[in-house]
Amino acid sequence: MISGTFHTSYRSDMALRRTWLERLRLGLFIAFILAFPFLVGKKPYPLFLMNQIGIATIGAIGLNILVGYTGQISLGQGAFMAVGAYTAGILTARFGVPWWLTIPIAALFTAAVGALFGIPSLRLKGLYLAIATLAAQEIIIWVVTHWDAVTGGVDALVVPAPMIGSLRMNTDFRFYWIIWALAGLTALLTANLFRTRYGRAFIAIRDQDIAAEVMGVNVFAYKLLAFAVSSFFVGVTGALIAHYRGIVTWERFTIDVSVLYLAMIIIGGLGSISGSLFGAAFMTLLPAFLTNLGRSLRGVFPAMDEFIPYLQQASFGLVIILFLILEPEGLKKIWDDIKNYFALWPFSY
């Protein structure tokens, strides 16, 4: 039984994983990720779901940097993702840029667009900023659907398959490694970001912007930076979607996507990397679970098929409301509670 964590050196005090138990859990998780494709025998459906979770995790971490850590509400996630997806798609399809190079380019371009639409945060916060980003969402998607010469308008943009040598990479099994490598990198970068002055400035702005300003944090510059960093990862998500699916359409990036990602970080846990992962997994698996449930009930209720989309939509709304009322700190809090229970077991109360 551990009565507490006592560090005897700065090195151990500042480590990302401070106890052997934390390191063990991380090791187990990484081992699981590495073994997963083989555990499921390379079957496409579980791999597809896992890839969805990986892509969503990157996007959720990106949004969490902005909303959870810096406290700036954004409803523009879907549109920023569209910027990333279209940048990557257009560069590959029209200009023949190698696909792996389009991912960082798309991320940087999305970061620039994100910072541009972060400018209203100079004057606005809370509710008003949420509405401003909602407008950004609508305006960007309008531009995407009406700028035919560049984006192809409402028609789908076909992206050539990503190749390494003669290997086509966007199969479920091969892309799995790309997605989860990038997800791991994103998590590592973000965890380290909040150990630097930049990350701490973000948190200071979230907790009390006036106090942060008094302490010498340039609030405006750091808010823009938060928008840029957040959009960077969102751009990665968009680029990955473009290459994985091989097709980019505006319908994948509507306001519903912004809401979905906000739901992920709220259900997972605001201001937490593992929370982003939990939320991404939960919001990806819930509709999949309902679809399978509906299919298996088809024999009992023949009308089930047309009911499934409504059921997904209803449970989406219901889950958000229930989490907000019953567990506002999300799955992360539940996970922490479990850990704390066992930390003092059998004397926990």
Added chain:
Amino acid sequence: MDTFIQLTLTGLTNGIILALAALGFVLIYKASDVINFAQGEFLMIGAYMLYAAIVQIGLPWSLGVVVTLLVAVLLGVLVERLVLRPLIGEPIISVIMATIGLSSLLQALVRMIWGSQPKAFPAFIPSTPVNILGATIGADRLWAIAIAVVMMLLFAFFFQRSREGIAMRAVADDQQAAMSMGISVKKVFAWAWSIAAMTAAIAGALVANIIGVGPHLSHFGLRVFPVVILGGLDSIPGAIIGGIIIGLLEAYVGGYIGGGLNQVISFIVLVVILMVRPYGLFGQEIIERV
């Protein structure tokens, strides 16, 4: 000139209906500082209720309207009691997300009951074309303007004269002071939500009469944002004037410039207003420098 009058009339009707939808939105914000992302769904449910009462159950018009309004009140009170009250004192993002979740839930329920196909609304107001200054406009649109204006006058009367209206203004002004004067803030919140749902239902019925009943009616929920920001989030006259301005603007841009710009012009205006004058034309000015 004819086009101009035509566009003005169309814009005016759209604007008035937008204003009616925005009215409930502003009311909720004023009373309880909550942004209601489910306002569009309230509007949609109102239209569907009227449809159900009249077409599916076969009630006469007058009774159908009464039933619709009663259901709207019930919906408003339930939402306030079950979703918003547990979240009092929570951060803004929680409240925003709760109403977004609510909109998703209501949308799904409506689709489960009535399906996702739009339905023709039995025209309870004749749509015979009327000639005004050389432009033709459906009589239903004129009626919509008239009904909306009557509604707004009733509103003004309610807020100026009735006991509940005055209590509501007091709560909007200062919750603690109102509470210490013996006003039940909880009751006022319930009032605000039920009145908002009622105006939304009326707006929904008016729109449905023009474009039919369908899940697409909930799009009005997003179109309300430019209106309320332009007019000022906490200003009722602002919602009305903002609605008319946005309605006219969309009509003129659609008529003279085209290219689909009318779908997005209001959001561009919204961003500009937020940058220049976040409190809108008539909103209360709150200055905070960081």
